[in-house]
Amino acid sequence: MNGSREIDIHVPVLARVEGEGALDLKIRDGHITQLQLRIFEPPRLFEKFLEGRDYHEVTDIVARICGICPVAYQMSASHAIESIFQAQPGPWVRAMRRLFYCGEWLESHALHIHLLAAPDFLGFNSAIEMAAQYPEEVKRGLRLQGLGNRILRTLGGRSVHPVGVRIGGFYHAPAAETMAALLAECRAALPEAEALVQWVATLQLPEDDQDFVSVALRHPDEYAFNEGRLVSSDGLDIAIDQYQHYFREFHAPHSTALHAHYYPQGDALDSQAEGQPYLVGPLARVNLNFAQLPQAVQDNLNRTGVTFPSRNMFHSALARAAEIHYVLLEAIGQLENYQPSDAPYVAVTPRAGLGFGCTEAPRGILWHRYEMDEQGRVCRAIITPPTSQNQARIEEDLRLSLENLGLDQHDEVLRLHGEKVIRNYDPCISCATHFLKLKVDRE
Amino acid sequence: MSSAVFLPHADSQRLFDLLHGAGYQTLAPQARNGAIQFAPLASAQGLPWGQHDEQRPGHYRLEQDHSPRAFAWANGPQALKPLLFAPQETLWQVERDAGGQMRFAAVAPPQQARAVIGVRPCDLAALKIHDAHFLGGARDGHYAARRQGLLLVAVNCSHPAETCFCAATGDGPAAAEHSGYDLLLDELDEGFILRAGSETGRALLGQLGLPAASAAQAQQAERQQQDARDIQQRGLPKDVSQGLQGQMDHPRWQQVAERCLACGNCTSVCPTCFCHSEREQPALDGVSSEHLREWDSCFTSGHSYLHGHLVRESGAQRYRQWLMHKLAWWPEQFGRIGCVGCGRCISWCPVGIDITAEAAALCQGEQA
Amino acid sequence: MKPTVAVHKFSSCDGCQLAFLNAGEALVTLAGLVDIVHFAEAGYLDEEARVDIAFIEGSISTPHELERIEKIRKNSGFLVTIGACATSGGLQALRNMHDKDQWVEGIYALPDYIELLKDSRPVSEFVKVDLELWGCPINTRQLVMAVRALLFGVLPLEEHDKVCLACKRQQQVCVMVTKGEPCMGPVTRTGCGAICPSVGRDCYACYGPSELPNTAAMARRLQGLGLPPEQIAKRFSFINNHAEAFREEAKNWQGAKS
Amino acid sequence: MNDLRQPHEAEIIERVQETPSIYTLRLRFTDPAVHAAYRFAPGQFNMLYLYGVGEVPISIVSDPEDEHIVDHTIRAVGRVTDAMARLQVGERLGVRGPYGRGWPVEQAKGRDVVIVTGGLGCAPVVSVINYVLKRRDRYGKLTIMQGVKHADDLIWREQYEAWSQLPNTQVLLSASEGGPLWPWHVGHVPVLFDKAALDVANSTVMMCGPEGMMIAAGKGLLEQGIPAEDIYLSMERNMQCAVGKCGHCQMGGQFVCKDGPVFSWPEIVARLGIKGV
Numbered sequence A: 001m002n003g004s005r006e007i008d009i010h011v012p013v014l015a016r017v018e019g020e021g022a023l024d025l026k027i028r029d030g031h032i033t034q035l036q037l038r039i040f041e042p043p044r045l046f047e048k049f050l051e052g053r054d055y056h057e058v059t060d061i062v063a064r065i066c067g068i069c070p071v072a073y074q075m076s077a078s079h080a081i082e083s084i085f086q087a088q089p090g091p092w093v094r095a096m097r098r099l100f101y102c103g104e105w106l107e108s109h110a111l112h113i114h115l116l117a118a119p120d121f122l123g124f125n126s127a128i129e130m131a132a133q134y135p136e137e138v139k140r141g142l143r144l145q146g147l148g149n150r151i152l153r154t155l156g157g158r159s160v161h162p163v164g165v166r167i168g169g170f171y172h173a174p175a176a177e178t179m180a181a182l183l184a185e186c187r188a189a190l191p192e193a194e195a196l197v198q199w200v201a202t203l204q205l206p207e208d209d210q211d212f213v214s215v216a217l218r219h220p221d222e223y224a225f226n227e228g229r230l231v232s233s234d235g236l237d238i239a240i241d242q243y244q245h246y247f248r249e250f251h252a253p254h255s256t257a258l259h260a261h262y263y264p265q266g267d268a269l270d271s272q273a274e275g276q277p278y279l280v281g282p283l284a285r286v287n288l289n290f291a292q293l294p295q296a297v298q299d300n301l302n303r304t305g306v307t308f309p310s311r312n313m314f315h316s317a318l319a320r321a322a323e324i325h326y327v328l329l330e331a332i333g334q335l336e337n338y339q340p341s342d343a344p345y346v347a348v349t350p351r352a353g354l355g356f357g358c359t360e361a362p363r364g365i366l367w368h369r370y371e372m373d374e375q376g377r378v379c380r381a382i383i384t385p386p387t388s389q390n391q392a393r394i395e396e397d398l399r400l401s402l403e404n405l406g407l408d409q410h411d412e413v414l415r416l417h418g419e420k421v422i423r424n425y426d427p428c429i430s431c432a433t434h435f436l437k438l439k440v441d442r443e
Numbered sequence B: 001m002s003s004a005v006f007l008p009h010a011d012s013q014r015l016f017d018l019l020h021g022a023g024y025q026t027l028a029p030q031a032r033n034g035a036i037q038f039a040p041l042a043s044a045q046g047l048p049w050g051q052h053d054e055q056r057p058g059h060y061r062l063e064q065d066h067s068p069r070a071f072a073w074a075n076g077p078q079a080l081k082p083l084l085f086a087p088q089e090t091l092w093q094v095e096r097d098a099g100g101q102m103r104f105a106a107v108a109p110p111q112q113a114r115a116v117i118g119v120r121p122c123d124l125a126a127l128k129i130h131d132a133h134f135l136g137g138a139r140d141g142h143y144a145a146r147r148q149g150l151l152l153v154a155v156n157c158s159h160p161a162e163t164c165f166c167a168a169t170g171d172g173p174a175a176a177e178h179s180g181y182d183l184l185l186d187e188l189d190e191g192f193i194l195r196a197g198s199e200t201g202r203a204l205l206g207q208l209g210l211p212a213a214s215a216a217q218a219q220q221a222e223r224q225q226q227d228a229r230d231i232q233q234r235g236l237p238k239d240v241s242q243g244l245q246g247q248m249d250h251p252r253w254q255q256v257a258e259r260c261l262a263c264g265n266c267t268s269v270c271p272t273c274f275c276h277s278e279r280e281q282p283a284l285d286g287v288s289s290e291h292l293r294e295w296d297s298c299f300t301s302g303h304s305y306l307h308g309h310l311v312r313e314s315g316a317q318r319y320r321q322w323l324m325h326k327l328a329w330w331p332e333q334f335g336r337i338g339c340v341g342c343g344r345c346i347s348w349c350p351v352g353i354d355i356t357a358e359a360a361a362l363c364q365g366e367q368a
Numbered sequence C: 001m002k003p004t005v006a007v008h009k010f011s012s013c014d015g016c017q018l019a020f021l022n023a024g025e026a027l028v029t030l031a032g033l034v035d036i037v038h039f040a041e042a043g044y045l046d047e048e049a050r051v052d053i054a055f056i057e058g059s060i061s062t063p064h065e066l067e068r069i070e071k072i073r074k075n076s077g078f079l080v081t082i083g084a085c086a087t088s089g090g091l092q093a094l095r096n097m098h099d100k101d102q103w104v105e106g107i108y109a110l111p112d113y114i115e116l117l118k119d120s121r122p123v124s125e126f127v128k129v130d131l132e133l134w135g136c137p138i139n140t141r142q143l144v145m146a147v148r149a150l151l152f153g154v155l156p157l158e159e160h161d162k163v164c165l166a167c168k169r170q171q172q173v174c175v176m177v178t179k180g181e182p183c184m185g186p187v188t189r190t191g192c193g194a195i196c197p198s199v200g201r202d203c204y205a206c207y208g209p210s211e212l213p214n215t216a217a218m219a220r221r222l223q224g225l226g227l228p229p230e231q232i233a234k235r236f237s238f239i240n241n242h243a244e245a246f247r248e249e250a251k252n253w254q255g256a257k258s
Numbered sequence D: 001m002n003d004l005r006q007p008h009e010a011e012i013i014e015r016v017q018e019t020p021s022i023y024t025l026r027l028r029f030t031d032p033a034v035h036a037a038y039r040f041a042p043g044q045f046n047m048l049y050l051y052g053v054g055e056v057p058i059s060i061v062s063d064p065e066d067e068h069i070v071d072h073t074i075r076a077v078g079r080v081t082d083a084m085a086r087l088q089v090g091e092r093l094g095v096r097g098p099y100g101r102g103w104p105v106e107q108a109k110g111r112d113v114v115i116v117t118g119g120l121g122c123a124p125v126v127s128v129i130n131y132v133l134k135r136r137d138r139y140g141k142l143t144i145m146q147g148v149k150h151a152d153d154l155i156w157r158e159q160y161e162a163w164s165q166l167p168n169t170q171v172l173l174s175a176s177e178g179g180p181l182w183p184w185h186v187g188h189v190p191v192l193f194d195k196a197a198l199d200v201a202n203s204t205v206m207m208c209g210p211e212g213m214m215i216a217a218g219k220g221l222l223e224q225g226i227p228a229e230d231i232y233l234s235m236e237r238n239m240q241c242a243v244g245k246c247g248h249c250q251m252g253g254q255f256v257c258k259d260g261p262v263f264s265w266p267e268i269v270a271r272l273g274i275k276g277v
């Protein structure tokens, strides 16, 4: 009926996403002729700043790439540099890193669900508006977020740009009493996390069946987040140092962030062809590693009636809630076994070499590559954050879901749905622009 | 002098138990984060057995060896100061209702009888000064509340640090009678000689029913005290207060200011510094507010701020205020210099500025 | 009438805005005390609105950002910069010392699209700033103190003492004296709560220079601790590298021989 | 009684705008018992507390025998005093005090009183002027000397004119920079001393103002032959506690808050004129 309508939708600043981006959509003759998630955050050239800096400065620098997931940056960098220095931090550090990471997932996921995403599904502009009608839900969200922050502070001194991390481990080991108090808090919060999963399932998550490739870390013994191999839903299974053979970043003209594509056949480095979009993040992880979630988390998820792997991108919200449940259980486990350590880190000896680190940031895999000189200074660094990896997928999803919704819908409906789709990824635009690639093909 | 008794190291716990039995919480020195610090301690095992402190200007290291002693070190960054004069506390709070009416309420520090084990003679001397300052004139209620019921178990120094000069100020290394302790210890390799300095101390000591210390033990303690006195290298110029008068324009102030970070670490660790500022901390919703006080220092700009200008703008002026107050002006206020020779300001100055060296240079007049 | 508030983002990591979003219940209280009209991340969009108080996160690093900040200044009664990026140019001001054109060309396939001002600069170099909250990142306590004071109609107290004072008030043990750590506390502005020494490490000056920072004496001390000139320069040339006191001291050591 | 450092609530019962930046607050404690027990001497000061913002030391300018009121004349210069300027009648402040040692009004009995002020005027001396004027028979001649930098800086012009009309009272004004409408003297305060015809053996001098001015005036007065013990000055330093504990107001060994703010010349002279003390 209005198939010949000309629709131009321009959302100059996307609300409730981290960092600033815009959405441009042009529809001509019932077809999307232009669709861009434009990221105009000025690039901050971090990888360049890293050059020449000492290894012990790296964790403090990379934290500044992103205020929302600084821990992920610190962890990927630590792993990469430790691998070059051939340092083995040992089980205490590994356990505390998992706990630390739990704090970041909890804080970031709770923030996204309550402050950024839920208003979409309940019809509000902001969580603060929403709080008038859903005070308990919003408060529960703030409490969970606060608990995540407290876990981060216990090990990191503060929750944003934590200062407690060093190459080799942590600067200090919290006192046993501090950890006992934290344990009590986590136990008390567990029922809230369980309830949260059920609550998210009651939200009107749109039905939207799509085909996509999920990519995440997998670890043989645990639900992976701080180490593992890279696997995909179409059968990829590689070591993290192989990443650049299967994934490649490119500069899309409409964006200051680099996009990434997946090359299932490998040889991404010298391929002339375009690769394909892929998904990283909570839904990718739950889709790939559902079986490794603790039974309680699986049962709780199963009670929602949604089955994983899921092809509905909007089930990301549910995956995020399930991960909150999971990290609380994981944190409780680490805290129950806590013993303060006299050696919260291993001393490292700088060496020259090349190393890789890949961990699961709240939004998905965060891949680092470092070249160091023999004094332990950075020669070159490449950092690939999750949001740039998701960007091609977000644009693909936008196209598909808007078409599924029907392009004859009202502008306002299209715009809202488009924003909803984007927010569902919890894109972290600040991160996305904080990197730059040093080697670019210029054909 | 009250009679001395002997407590073998193996029975050290009896001292703790005695104090707990009398209702005291015990605070004692412990090796924490690389320094000796006072903290609650219930078991004698937690004492810093075998720890030594190596102190030099701007330098403090703890080392562990097989010494059988618990007090084979000089001191840590704290004296009694933080236990009585809290680094940060709420003095009072106020609520305001919708009609603008204010209700002020006192905030009392917790009431708890505390016993501090391991107080040094210089700490006792500093305490006397703080008692005069905070309890004399307008009484400071918060200090008074913490001071009340504080039991002091002092230990004479057998291992002064290189930075110590209490012998020069007359405040150590052995505690004088009537210097304020309830119990006084001399530590020997095999245990402690104990004596009481107050009625409370005597009563407590009586309960232990310990044998008298032998003459040989007493002699050993005395020799040890003498050695501790002799070993000290630093000192203050003779008549330092007099010597500093008229040196306000000395070029040395500028020279020291070139090294001084004006960070206030010296004033924070000094057991006699009492400066503090007050600050308001209103709740976000505006219905209540807390009035805080916190340690301040003559090295901050706020210390001498007057509307529109600072009385002490430069590092030289600020350093001069510190040293002159300690050594030249304090006698006007308290009848003695404000330095008890503990050496903390020397060790804990990040750049190792040495008050004894500065005083000596200044007292020599204009030659720097 | 409740005062109107906007939170604007420029070149930054979003970390300072989190002082709002991580405030917990205080965020709800705040929303009751003021009218938030623009705060994209929290869901409020009215960039062009006139407001009583504007909080600015991030440094000015593109021509578009320069236009925006000028407009915001015109529309705002009281303008507060939050964090190192907005108050001193941030970590990314490191690029001010390099030839970025070359960088960007070497990096992006389509460099024309990437418009950059020559430098990353603090807001105060372009428009009048009424209050600066230093820190990378600022924390909720600083924010609450500032908002509360402004609601009372007074200027917030400036916190510019050295980190050492806060460190000693918490009875932390000095990491420089006991471990020889190259702690920047003696020249760094307080406000963070001395968290680095409290976890046993050196302060790296993320709150910027304190009042009366004796950077020369600090640098010589670092040298005494065994740092080569290159590392001394890097101590000053870090999170607040563009703040004058640090920038000047760094210059004294860059390229110097040990 | 409460802790010495805890304020009592007081209500503003009257407010006078003296000049665009100077205002007077007339206060009464809301607790009648507190009000009844409150006593002060001229030259003493209170700590005024503005809810949620902070405290400032402010002199008391009303008459100590007027039992109903406590007046404070305040210049709006910064955080606290600017915000206090917005308070209206009926609003409340916290007050604690009185603190410090005031003017030597007892020792001055039967003698001439010489007031020397400078700069932008000085509230503390207003208290003593009012005190003397109210008890005219107890004191000899009252001489008020004020020096300002620029003619325009003189506030309370009418007030000075009114004082100058009173019997046995002399008002002398000088400006370092005069002007066409400046009928008085030009130069620093000491230029006034010759005009004052001081009875040097029988005068008590009370000074308040910038330190530099007080030093110059004090030296001039000594030259005139006034004994040092008869010269008093009111000092200003940062104050937090006002009870001699916080250490901010120290000038050498003196605590301005409790040993002063009024000092005799011999007590404080050693500390005057040294930058940084």
Ligand SMILES: Cc1cc2nc3c(=O)[nH]c(=O)nc-3n(C[C@H](O)[C@H](O)[C@H](O)COP(=O)(O)OP(=O)(O)OC[C@H]3O[C@@H](n4cnc5c(N)ncnc54)[C@H](O)[C@@H]3O)c2cc1C
Pocket (backbone or CB within 6 Å): B305, B306, B307, B308, D045, D054, D055, D056, D057, D058, D059, D060, D072, D073, D074, D075, D076, D077, D078, D079, D080, D081, D082, D123, D124, D235, D236, D237, D238, D239, D261
């Ligand atoms: C004994 C005494 C009596 C005084 N009497 C009067 C008077 O009668 N009328 C009058 O207008 N002013 C008087 N003052 C000066 C008055 O106290 C300051 O102008 C006032 O404190 C400025 O505070 P503010 O917050 O408005 O200014 P800001 O410059 O914003 O000062 C911030 C804070 O610094 C401290 N501070 C600043 N200046 C001074 C100062 N001069 N003395 C002590 N603390 C200071 C206060 O805590 C103040 O709140 C007196 C000062 C003293 C010491």
Ligand code: SF4
Pocket (backbone or CB within 6 Å): B266, B269, B270, B271, B272, B326, B338, B339, B340, B341, B342, B343, B344, B345, B346, B355
């Ligand atoms: S001045 Fe220095 S040596 Fe003297 S008591 Fe204070 S800290 Fe100790």
Ligand code: SF4
Pocket (backbone or CB within 6 Å): B267, B272, B273, B274, B275, B296, B297, B298, B299, B321, B322, B323, B325, B326, D247, D250
């Ligand atoms: S003025 Fe300085 S030296 Fe004197 S007590 Fe205060 S802080 Fe210590």
Ligand code: SF4
Pocket (backbone or CB within 6 Å): A163, C163, C185, C188, C189, C192, C193, C194, C195, C196, C197, C202, C203, C204, C205, C206, C207, C208
């Ligand atoms: S680097 Fe310094 S200023 Fe920053 S958090 Fe650490 S102690 Fe505070």
